[in-house]
Amino acid sequence: MIDQVTVDKVLETANSQIVEVVSDYVTLRRRGINFLGNCPFHNEKTPSFTVSPHKGIFKCFGCGEGGNALNFVMKHDQLSFVDAIKYLGKKFNIHIEEEEYSPEQLKQKNERESMLVLSEFAGQYFSKNLTETDEGKSVGLSYFRSRGFRDDIIDKFQLGYSPEMRDALTKEAQKQGYKLEYLEKTGLSVVRDSYQADRFRGRVMFPIHSLAGKVIAFGGRILKNDKKTAKYLNSPESEIYHKSRVLYGIYHAKQEVTRKDRCYLVEGYTDVLSFHQAGISNVVASSGTALTSDQIRLIARFTKNITIIYDGDPAGLKASLRGIDLVLAEGMNVKILLLPDGEDPDTFAKERSEEQLTDYIEKHQQDFIKFKTSLLLADAQNDPIKKAQLIQDIVRSISIIPDTITRSVYVKECSTLLKVDERVLMQETGKLQQKKQEEDFRRNTPRPGTPPPQQAPVSAGAQQSPTQVAGQSTPSNPLELEEREILRFMVKFGERPVNPQEEESVTVGQYILHELKQDDLLSANPLYNKMMEAYDASGANAQTPALKFFVNNSDPDLSKLASDLIGKEHDLSRIHNKFGVVTHAEEKLAELVPKIVMELKWKKVKFVIREKRQQLQQLEVSGNMEEMMEVMQELTTWQQVLAHISKELGGRTIV
Structure with a gap:
């Protein structure tokens, strides 16, 4: 774990140098005080991707992506919060000292790292065997070339060969200092009492990579005809590999999937290789396993659009029907491409150029x-x-x-x-x-006497989506416009005095928080509540600039929301149009801040009145006079509140 002081230092440094961070990935050109380039997150010809060095944020006005330097690195390289902090710390020469782990945490961390290092070694060993040994070249390399794969594709996917000898890898790994315990845990070796052997001997090897590009498992294909031996063999489940959560090729596909906003899903390793060789890299495979919800959710991190490509045989038809409902349940937009009978994605891609293949898919893919x-x-x-x-x-x-x-x-x-x-x-x-x-409901409702399930604590820096914050899906928010306007003022002017003329004026942040808290105005959007709570907990004082607090926040959700709110300088509400001047809102804070808070209250009261009227109509049908009188009194009170707020707003009618 990384201490908060170090996280804050990395964030502040990276955001102040955001142009340098983004320039590692995007060609930027200065335009006024900002920098402009083509967005790396979607396919565009006219640049709409802006980096603002004085705000420390980026914003794409094409696809909507935005955030600070950390958000950019996390999104582009698909890194975790901790890995992104480490990357930025290394880039700016900031020493990162991790806090001490508990003995159990340390053991788990060391075990996982040992398995990853060993898997990386095995990948290099198999790759070297393929290209540098006589057996590898005559058996493995000749197989890949007979399948028509070019050397650049072999190198790109780190394809390899495991020798026929019973324990070649096991012996070499132990010779290099790797423990037999981890050879067994990764599934590279089979150990029974005194018996030790390589799991994948005599096979061509397909390394399986994590999102970050680390080798976590292998698939191996046997080359000799042996009916008693499985044609394909995969690594067993381990601490670093869970096959239901992994897709073959996702590391090589993720950027192009995001850019093209579509993912092609095929079945096997060679299908992926052939698509890449044809020039199409937004493709992944389920690696011979039945498609799972976790795999679909992995794709959903990069795009909501998926085309599933199946063989045209009866087995392919059956698989297509099984997969459709799973994809739909995850809210994905799914299309199906059934290849001609006798064809599979591997052979089909090899016979066509990139243009021909893309054109065929576009013309023949069908809505589910x-x-x-x-x-x-x-x-x-x-x-x-x-x-x-x-x-x-x-x-x-x-x-x-x-x-x-x-x-x-x-x-x-x-x-x-x-x-x-x-x-x-x-x-x-x-x-x-x-x-x-x-x-x-029945499944999730605990029986009487059953304690509620304990929620696992969220580690510092872990990502939470807005829905996770609340523990449920975000409902529709009728006050979205007003709430975003209030948050925007809080982010931009939170530390400024509402009325500089007053000797002890409260700040914009303090005023907003006090007004919303005293009337218990919680948002339907849990992320908005989270932003308010974070600023309230910070003290919301005049010493810390609110913009700096939010944009440099270690919570990726808050920093991204802050960047979205201020990303478009002139994306202002109708409030400002009354005053004519849009660029100097800070000069009118004494007028604007109370008005935006009042507008929120006005609209909230309107909704309450509407609900009371609907309640009254229902009671008229039931004929319950006592409750009707009670609701009528409440309605009268709320109408008086509305009249008072309308008067404060100058009698304006707000839709």
């Missing part, structure tokens, strides 16, 4: 509704029972989709394709969703 409908209709033919089952199958897939709008679009399309009343499909989708919600 059209794909599933055409596939199942062919099977149903004119059988009404089979057609009914087909409709139920498709409706079940639609009901899995988490987004309401996307579901309704698919229902409409399904209605058109299958000539079924849209209302019927919507009703059936609703039933399935309700059933799932009830099942989830």
